Amino acid sequence: MADPLMAVGDxxxxxxxxxxxxxxxxxxxxxxxxxxFIHCNVDTDVIVADEEEPMPGRRPRKPExxxxxxxxxxxxxxxxxxxxxxxxxxxxxxxVGPEVTATNFDPIAYAQSFxxxxxxxxxxxxxxxxxxxPRSRKTLEFLTGASAIPKxxxxxxxxADMSYxxxxxxxDAYFRRHDSMGVADGVGGWGEVKGAKAALFSRKVMHYAxxxxxxxDDITNVDYDIKDYYGxxxxxxxxxxxxxxxxxxxxxGFLGSTTAxxxxxxxxxxxxxxxxxxxxxxxxxxxxxxxxxxxxxxxNFPFQLGTGSQDGPADAQSAVVKVREGxxxxxxxxxxxxxxxxxxxxxxxxxxxxxxxxLAAGPHPFLSAVDPQRVADAVLARAxxxxxxxxxxxxxxxxxxxxxGLYYQGGKLDDATILTGLI
Numbered sequence: 001m002a003d004p005l006m007a008v009g010d011x012x013x014x015x016x017x018x019x020x021x022x023x024x025x026x027x028x029x030x031x032x033x034x035x036x037f038i039h040c041n042v043d044t045d046v047i048v049a050d051e052e053e054p055m056p057g058r059r060p061r062k063p064e065x066x067x068x069x070x071x072x073x074x075x076x077x078x079x080x081x082x083x084x085x086x087x088x089x090x091x092x093x094x095x096v097g098p099e100v101t102a103t104n105f106d107p108i109a110y111a112q113s114f115x116x117x118x119x120x121x122x123x124x125x126x127x128x129x130x131x132x133x134p135r136s137r138k139t140l141e142f143l144t145g146a147s148a149i150p151k152x153x154x155x156x157x158x159x160a161d162m163s164y165x166x167x168x169x170x171x172d173a174y175f176r177r178h179d180s181m182g183v184a185d186g187v188g189g190w191g192e193v194k195g196a197k198a199a200l201f202s203r204k205v206m207h208y209a210x211x212x213x214x215x216x217d218d219i220t221n222v223d224y225d226i227k228d229y230y231g232x233x234x235x236x237x238x239x240x241x242x243x244x245x246x247x248x249x250x251x252x253g254f255l256g257s258t259t260a261x262x263x264x265x266x267x268x269x270x271x272x273x274x275x276x277x278x279x280x281x282x283x284x285x286x287x288x289x290x291x292x293x294x295x296x297x298x299x300n301f302p303f304q305l306g307t308g309s310q311d312g313p314a315d316a317q318s319a320v321v322k323v324r325e326g327x328x329x330x331x332x333x334x335x336x337x338x339x340x341x342x343x344x345x346x347x348x349x350x351x352x353x354x355x356x357x358x359l360a361a362g363p364h365p366f367l368s369a370v371d372p373q374r375v376a377d378a379v380l381a382r383a384x385x386x387x388x389x390x391x392x393x394x395x396x397x398x399x400x401x402x403x404x405g406l407y408y409q410g411g412k413l414d415d416a417t418i419l420t421g422l423i
Contacts, residue, residue: 062088140265140325142421144176145372147380151335151415165214166206170415172333173203173258175210180234181419182209182262183278185333187304188414190256201256201306204248208241209262234262234273239313242305249307257306260316261292261331265423270323275316277302279337282321283328286350288342290321294334299404302334327423328370330379335416338397339386340379348378372420379418386411 067090070079081088084095086102150170166175171186184206186198216229238260249255259276272280274292282290295303295317303311323329328349340348353369386393390410401408 067093140268140323140423141178142176142181142265142329142423143372144178144181144422145374145376145420146174146176146418147373147376148172148174148417149380149384149415151413164203164207165210166203168199168203169417171199171202172335172415172417173199173206174331174417174419175206176419176421177210177213179266180210180213180262180264181329181331181421182206182260183331183333183417183419184258184260185276185278185335185415185417187257187259187302187306193255195253196255196307198256198258198306200254201245201249202258202260204245205238205241205258205260205305208244209237209260212237212240213264230266232264232266232271233318234264234271235313235316235318237264238262238273238275238305238316242313246306255307257304257309259302259304259334263329263331263421265323265421268322268324270321270327270329272319272321273313273316275303275305275311275313277334277337279332279334281330281342281345282323283330283346283349284324284326286346286353288346289327290319291342292317292319299400299406323423325423328372328375329421329423330375331419331421332379333415333417335387335412335414336379336383336418338414339383339395339411339416341396344382345379348382349375352378370422372422376418376420380416383411383416383418387413387416 067088071092079093081093081095081097083097083099085097085099089095089100089102089104091104146167148167148169150172152170166173166182171188172184173186174183175181184202186200186202188198190196190198213232216224216232241260259278261274261276261278261280262272263280264271270282272292274280275295277294277296278292279294280290280292281288295315297303303315305311305313330345330349349370352371352375386395388411393410395411397412398408398410
């Protein structure tokens with residue numbers, strides 16, 4: 001209904017106007033590699049802005065917010081405005097149109113941007129402001145392999161449950177991603193306790209850890225930004241995964257505990273967090289450069305997370321390892337490292353690489369020759385061979401038992417899980 005007090009011909013207070021700003025990107029985006037896109041999550045439905053009166057014969061100027069939304073959405077330099085004007089010429093844009101008569105292009109500043117010093121071009125051509133270009137980030141990722149076998153292979157494996165982001169193998173559990181891996185070993189001592197589900201406990205810890213890391217892949221998730229992605233620490237991931245698992249245990253009425261090991265790859269850093277007796281090793285050109293240490297209260301009594309345990313994620317050991325392309329990262333539960341000596345594992349890695357050496361090419365022959373899945377399968381086969389030999393084989397577990405004054409011969413039959421990640 002028209003306002004009776006408004007004279008005929010007066011401009012309306014509100015005027016209906018709708019324009020669409022669409023940005024299309026081809027392919028799948030990940031924060032880990034596409035750092036110039038999706039600087040902040042944008043979902044703006046309405047923009048309210050003062051409209052400037054256009055000059056005679058000129059188009060109305062678009063709201064300033066349109067430009068800032070696009071600039072925040074895409075940090076790249078490929079921004080193009082069609083049918084622009086002198087008033088819309090701005091830094092980081094190519095503005096074209098019949099109304100454009102001036103430019104702020106500075107060829108000297110442009111050349112300097114390729115010499116390590118970027119230049120922010122101002123609106124006023126007489127004033128130049130310089131700033132340091134952001135540090136380029138390495139986009140290293142894992143090419144992963146996984147191999148696992150339960151203590152008793154004749155026990156039927158649980159049916160695949162797509163609601164979990166982790167895999168259960170006996171009482172072991174693991175996950176693997178392009179930027180992270182984790183393994184957990186449910187403590188078997190709960191086997192005779194009513195209501196105990198050590199396998200479920202370890203699987204949930206790995207599931208919740210993987211879920212946290214997967215959240216960064218969702219570019220529409222407003223709870224995280226690029227700083228959160230690069231700042232993530234495995235100990236904080238383990239803490240939240242443990243808290244969520246303990247909540248489920250209290251709600252669903254089950255008991256259990258588990259050891260756990262997580263590693264996260266960011267730039268050229270491998271961030272490691274371990275509690276208990278799972279093990280991680282980093283191998284470069286066939287030689288070890290890093291290995292975690294086991295945490296034991298006493299012989300065969302590892303640190304653990306769960307029901308009645310005095311240990312918590314804060315007790316986990318943390319480390320940061322500088323890595324580079326071609327490094328091989330190996331994670332395993334105690335079912336692997338209780339049966340395979342480090343020297344034997346290295347021999348397996350070298351032998352597996354040597355078998356493919358003839359096909360290797362490029363500047364990193366070790367990188368070209370290593371197949372993560374073949375390494376995982378070969379190491380697991382050796383671990384199982386030793387575990388099933390109670391008379392002839394010697395093992396790391398046997399050596400530790402003898403050091404404790406116990407008689408023990410052969411390997412230790414247990415759930416065994418190994419993950420491999422070639423960077």
